Amino acid sequence: MINLDEFVSFIEDNFDLVSGVPCSYFKEFLSYIPSQEDKSPIKHLSATREDEAIAIAIGAALSKKRALVYMQNSGLGNIGDALTSLVQLYKLPILILVSYRGLKEDNDFPEHSIMGKINNSFLGSLNLLYWDLNEKDWEVSMQKAITVMDEQSSPVVLMVKKGVLSQ
Amino acid sequence: MKGYEVISSLQDHIGENDLIVSSNGNISREVYHYLAKPQVYLRGSMGLPIGVGLGLAVMNPEKRVTVITGDGNLLMGFGSVITAAYYKPHNLKILILDNSQYFTTGGQQTVSSAINFSKFLESLNIDYFQSLKASQSILDDNLENFLTTQGLNILHLIIEEGKRELANIPWHPIKIAENFLQRFD
Known part of the structure; x- marks a missing residue:
């Protein structure tokens, strides 16, 4: 697992707002993200749906603030219109952390099996730039994501496998 | 009173400190034509203006x-009303223009009339809410309070169908x- 003190402090240094829908793969990470009530340089808003989280992030992006969204890959199914008719149409930058469910660790969770298989082709069909967030070189991946989203004014997805942001 | 008449009535209330998010279809078009520019005119993004x-x-x-939204749009992203009510930003105002129709797509009926808006909005414990039938005197009596009361405010207005080209x-x-x-x- 990534050192969460370092990871969250990186997020606080580089982002203004965080929003999303939880996944157990983010359990420890989310326990480190401050809630709205805490005195923190970032705002954290829990969303009812993944597309709502995207919308909240876009509200930040529209005022030159940097936003991070987190969701399970099941949520990719909920954000097609938010991506194509909002984020990509208006050409705005956001970073999306997506937990990679449906790999072999999830054999007992058939609800993730189909999205798990099509995960990459799904991201590809949405023309999304994506790569993995790994324990070892997480800072390089995050820094690259920030550079790409800022320079191209586009969304970037980082796939998060089991054990990277949770036990 | 029609939706575009409500939107044009906002003219006198909107200044440099105002940011407007308008929902796709006729509402964005009307906000673009009647109110100070530029604002956030959503085109697609059905269900997302409140977010x-x-x-x-x-x-x-x-x-x-x-945020200026129609009833169809509101219903598609209904959870966002709850999220907004939870965080209660002191500077967020939500204006719902309800004609019980997907008017932009040809007037198909929505299910908004199933909601008792007064009771629903009251249940949110927000700073200001009203559910009213739009008319000039209703706007005269309520727009200023809606916009200037500190807090998360929601004004639900029943409007007549109709648009200007x-x-x-x-x-x-x-x-x-x-x-x-x-x-x-």
Whole structure:
């Protein structure tokens, strides 16, 4: 697992707002993200749906603030219109952390099996730039994501496998 | 009273400190034509204007953010009303223009009339709410309070169907975003 003190402090240094829908793969990470009530340089808003989280992030992006969204890959199914008719149409930058469910660790969770298989082709069909967030070189991946989203004014997805942001 | 008449009545209330998010279809077109530019004119994004307004409001506490949405759009992203009510940004105002129709797509009926808006909005424990049938005197009596009461405010107005023929928004969404972003230079 990534050192969460370092990871969250990186997020606080580089982002203004965080929003999303939880996944157990983010359990420890989310326990480190401050809630709205805490005195923190970032705002954290829990969303009812993944597309709502995207919308909240876009509200930040529209005022030159940097936003991070987190969701399970099941949520990719909920954000097609938010991506194509909002984020990509208006050409705005956001970073999306997506937990990679449906790999072999999830054999007992058939609800993730189909999205798990099509995960990459799904991201590809949405023309999304994506790569993995790994324990070892997480800072390089995050820094690259920030550079790409800022320079191209586009969304970037980082796939998060089991054990990277949770036990 | 029709939706575009309500929107044009906002003219006198909207200043440089106001950020508006308008929902796709006729409402965005009317906001573009009747109110000070540039604002966030959503084109697609059905169900998302309240989320966008919430993000803007939380990030810009010194500005006033007003979301103008129709009933069909509201219903598609209904959870966002609850999210907004939970975080209660002091500077977020939500104006719901309810004609019980998907008017932009040809007047198909929505299910909004199943909601008792007065009871629903009361249950949110927000700072200001009203559910009223739109008329000039209703606007005269309520718009100022709706916009200036400190807190999360929601005004639900029953409107008559009807629109003016307005030209499409000439800006591509990329241009809409660029123009709006310049307000933060």
